Amino acid sequence: MERRNFLRVAVVGAAAAAFGGAAWRDAFADGAQPGASPYGPLLAADGNGIQLPQGFTSRVIARTGQKVTGTNYTWHPAPDGGACFTDGSGWIYVSNSEVSSTGGVGAVKFNASGQITGAYRTLANTNVNCAGGATPWNTWLSCEEVDRGYVYETDPWGVKAAIRRPAMGRFKHEACAADPDHGYVYLTEDVSDGCFYRFKPTTWGDLSSGTLEILKGGSSQTSGPVTWGVVSDVDGSPTATRNQVVGAKRFNGGEGCYYAGGTCWFTTKGDNRVWAYNADTSSISLTYDDNLVTGGAAPLTGVDNVTGTSSGDLFVAEDGGNMEICIITPAGVVAPFLRISGQSGSEITGPAFSPAGNRLYFSSQRGTSGSSSGGITYEVTGPFRT
Template identity: 40%
Template sequence: MSFSPALIPSVRRRNLLKTFLLGASASSLPWLAGCSGSDNPLSGTGGRVTASETNRFGGTALNNNQFRFRNIGPLRDADANGVRTAAGFSTRVVAISNLPPARGATPWHIFNDGGGVVPREDGGWIYCSNSEVPGVGTLGFQVPELAPLTNPLEALVPGLGGASALVFAADGTVEDSYRILRNTTFNCAGVITPWKTWLSCEEIPTGLVWECDPLGIQAARPLPALGLFSHEAVAIDSERRVFYMTEDMPDGRFYRWVPTAGDWPSSAARANMNQGVLQVLKVEGDLAQALNGPVRYSWVNAANPNAPQTENRLPDTAVFDGGEGVWYQNDRVFFATKGDDRLWMLNTTNQTIEVVYDMATATAPNNILSGVDNITMTPFGEVLVAEDGGDMQVVVVYPDGVLVPLLQIVGQDQSEIAGIAFSPDGKRMYFTSDRGGPNLQGGYGLGLGMLYELLIPDTLPNN
């Protein structure tokens, strides 16, 4: 893509923010104290802890009472915001599309999707959010046969998507919002990097990953080294220096990108993301066997990594039907596939892949999860799955197969939930309804997108 997403920031605003930016580390956050060895377990990046200290999902909870949301109880009737939660939880709406979230702020973007949180030194935080606005390239995503026509047109027409930042004070007050990425198309999910920038993924056949400055001072930059394909999401193993990426296509693949030693030196805090090797996952034997237990996998170099991967498929690589969210934690990589409603787990130590949730075969005792999409994990080993459609729930998946509904949005069945991210202290959780909005009756229904906050009680059952 030739269009620059350069921004024109408010100098006063950005200088104020710069004073307070990005000082908190995961080790200083109270509710992460049990997750040693991680750069930031809430952002999908991090290091490892000893295997004996973790459960099957790589979390620190070693019995059911140590999980955070395992015993929260049934969901109550919907609140005034149209959200069902368990006792002790509450919600508020913090941003609505086309409206400024705070006085003097930039209006919130439409179709908000994936998101992540960056801490500030003063105790506040910045929520980075994608804007999944379709464009010319989306036609090639929806109808792959049109991609040869729409791919070159996409390079000529600026996209209407991008990403924005929402700034919170330490007490949760919304202080500001502004754009951090412009002129891109169908921005879906992403990740907060260990060096505290936001990676935003374009979900079109020639899609790129873009690195964004949460302050909006530096212009976002494209990362073509990470491949051209319908990027859905990315996760980073900062200890091994590996990026994992999903592709949202019916014949999608699962990728990893390994930077060269010069691109991410051992002494460097961050990768340049300019030089590396794009690889595709290959399974030894039949991928269907992963429903029955772990199957060995390996990696092969992508064919023509500088060209759209839909035109350069390696036939012996594993096919995944609609790759969605991805998360790395303690030698495990989790990702979801929407075409078959599955949650997968890679064990990067054993080099095995297995299905840990499959709707069709009812792997869970209470089979309530469908429309799997974005995923997020807690340090304790809980996988939070956002539903695209389904029952519009956030469902927590546990290592023993039990599913627990954390919340449910009602009256917005044509929408989807995405963008799950926690405040640095773990007391607030953000989630989007990408087609939600105010209705004429004074409540909420379908619209152009909105962002919710879940307030989590200080004391949870059996925790």
């Protein structure tokens, strides 16, 4: 069957209740389509080269190769995936470093008013740390995007040593998202014939052992029920993990991954799609496909990292495109939320909201220079929908 016949926003049951009630269920059958942003149009670029809606402001938090203001930590190259963690009345933003051999993770600590109070390393000398995901027990999972790469569990406070988690599989990791409702961690794989994985820890909260599975479905399937198959050799040698399960569904370049209320959203950059896996019904659907946008040019291309808000809005960062973070609303509207000008040789990475939901952090991985030494990490503050 043609995939356009299946495209839809499929968030039902608990996911719909958590993410805007009936809005996601009732989103129109053609999936997310261009429309007016709930935040209004983008204004002219500010002093940091960022176009934002009315009422929002930006500031630079850190620059690669320079000390974070008021600290002794030199910000790492190629900042990538990130997340925020509550720290008393303040918070911490962690950020991966997507470079070979010396990758790892850095962190910036903020007080209740948003002032920077510290910055430090939490993981060092790992390989091409791309994205990852936060856990409900307040650790950051940093993923190596190399063949037979590892997942590292890190401490955002930098007190406990990072721990390698081989039970979560050795493959070209991209992102992961914890599902406390069903007891899984979902993982994406950034290769053109990659898979979508889930890891079931033997004991929830302990990632030292468990079962790794791969989603199974039709080769062209874009909606409907799916099943899972166990990966027998998580070490991925001599047979890659993605080739161990008969009937594994292939995804073209797995990228960001975000879970809320029964649904795991994940993106595939090779075909500019945003997928939804409904964990309550074990089914998949498409939330967005740039190839099926009608009535004009697709506003979102080069889909990459994804995060969301308590109101149900998804925020999807672009790798390529025109350097935007786009919003997808529960009503099925996709529109630019911000745009970075003058940095066409870069990509937007690491979007994450502060615990209060009024600050959005992200990076331009290569900044104006187009190289890993030019990374810039930003904060945007304003009246986000909650």
